[in-house]
Amino acid sequence: MSIANSPDDKSSEDARPFPGERADDHASERLSIGDALRQARIAAGLTVDDISHATRVRVAIVRAIEQNDFAPCGGDVYARGHLRTLARAVDLDPAPLLAQYARDHGKVPAPTPAAPLFEAERIRPDRRGPNWTAAMVAAIVVVIGFVGFTAIKGGDGGSAAKSPVAKGPETSAGKPSAPATKPGKPAAPKPEPSDSAIAAAPRDKVTVRVSATSGRSWISAKDHNGHVLFDGLLGQGDSQTFQDKDKIDLVLGDAGAIDLYVNGKKIQDDFQPGQVERLTYTKGDPVTG
Template sequence: MQAMENGGDLPRRIGVYTVERELGAGGMGTVYLARSRGGRAVAVKVARPELAADPHFRARFRAEVEAARRVGGFHTAPVVDADPDAQAPWLATAYIPGPTLAELIERQGTMNKEQLRSLGAALAEALQAVHACGLVHRDLKPGNIIMADDGPRVLDFGIARAVESTRLTATGAAFGTPGYLAPEQAQGDEVGAAADVFALGAVLVAAAGGSAFGTGTPMGLMYRSVHEPADLSALPGELRSLVASCLSKDPAGRPTPETLLGSLGPDPNPSPDPKTLALATADRPHVAPPVPVEPPADHGRVDEPLRRAPAELSRTPRVMILLIAAAAVASALVGGFLALTRHGDDNKGGGPSVTASDSRRATSQASTPPSTPASSRVAAAPKDRVTVVVTAKSGRSWISAKDHNGQILFDGVLDNGETKNFTDKSQITLVLGDASLLQLVVNGKEVPNDFQPGQVERLTYDRSGEMY
């Protein structure tokens, strides 16, 4: 990639493509409008420096690009070129003129029922093509959907998986976009095609003018997507049941793209136009026009959980709360601890129901009294195990911790000063809703906290104390 002679930040050329202007930036990097030597317009996405420096990203990026080349269909932007080995890896797709769905909603307002059906069907068809090639999009959102003249086009399919393989410094970039992440994705579990269907449901809520999991910090959005029901109040009543199934916490409970296509095609019972109805009944005064009945809203908007007391967080239907309080006689008070666990299996395609999985859920280990220094709590940890101590040093942060088998050790919110201790014979994996608020001590050694405020991280530590 060559820089412009005037010293500007805009590159002159990327590969054989001449850059014209910047189109935008995202979790992977910067996107430019460029031209091929024959004059064809392409969108070239260039990886960010921290990604380019990670060999795991390059290997995964190369594999994802090869798979993405096979994606066809009417509703995607085809990959035309890529160079995973460049100093800054890049990917070129056919340029599709038009605003993103996010831009369109901002300019023109929300979509009506017919427009939502059309959008949902187009996105389901795009996911069909992506999944048929063995890919999972992992970051379907309004900003990745171009509203072209001939219908919606999906961008960046499969690339989020390459991004997910590395430790990033951008909020939410390691997983996709909070608010559209499926619960299994937010918790760092294996992700399948059902995660894209979850995102499609959240996209339809956004297109209707709502927000499936409210607004606020990435931590709050991710927490609600795992533990709380979606807010479907913005949707027309006829679509709520279908979108609710897309947003099921259990991947096995979500419809396939094929099923969605069958349900989101032309409305078999469209509402009659008032003028047409008036003309049709003008000579039949005894016939009253039908009165549509809207079903009651499924849910009210979910408030930001970070602004509620810890007890209020426990009111979700899928969360089990264990509160143990013990009062010391003289000088010590050991507070209760909150163990919020998730339902289902590790997204192998058919997790059990929340009731069936209750007996397999792990609870968090008891907190060490805050008066004990974090480093001393793990000083005597066996050398054949990995021990991680997480302390909320300021504010509150949602964390999810798993052992080497993927078993949940803790899934909940740490209050200011609260500590959790996790030990495993092989590895500990953490998902941190806001890593900047936490202190990490791994095998007795404190991990430098260089995270930015609001930064979402997924970290895995082995017995050597190294992150990988």
């Protein structure tokens, strides 16, 4: 008497693993990628910091992958690389995890529809040789424009040549006026400030004018509060004027190159070239010029 296998026996037989296949392989496939990595890490007695230190994968990325969040990886290529590195760190075979990632997150490129390619081929223009006719027409237009421009410019030049030239001012007798200065004679030097300039200087303030006439000199000027009014190099021919209600403190780096006017009157001190002078002037200075 033969006994047939019952349906229950058949289902139990199908549930058994194939030869050479372990039952824990099916269990690991049922786990998510993050759960598999986390369980393997815990079984190895490692912390997230240990894994991060061993693999140089940041702690935040390790935690995210164990929670099945692959966004911090920065893309599929980096996610696969991190999976391979973390799996080897906890003695897991990375191939099943990579295959599971491909099934869950892989993006198969959609087939390109045939209609757009056909339309593109149909409307693609044929390659043609250079249009020499259009090039010749353009060259002729350029030549004609150049000839016309030259002719117009020549006509304007002729008319300009015939235009009257402006003459200089003439005297009432019709003769040109004599030049203000005769050639070869040097211009008269500028007059130095005279004693009449004292009236122009305010009497309730002290006014100091420094002029570098014989060369350049470093100048420093301060008011009665010690505030710097000027501190720098005065080039030859340059001047600076300082004014304060009480006094002006001066330092002349090269006093021999300086002409000094205080309250509108020139100081006649015999300063030597290269001599450094420290001077102070008030409203009543100078007593004598």
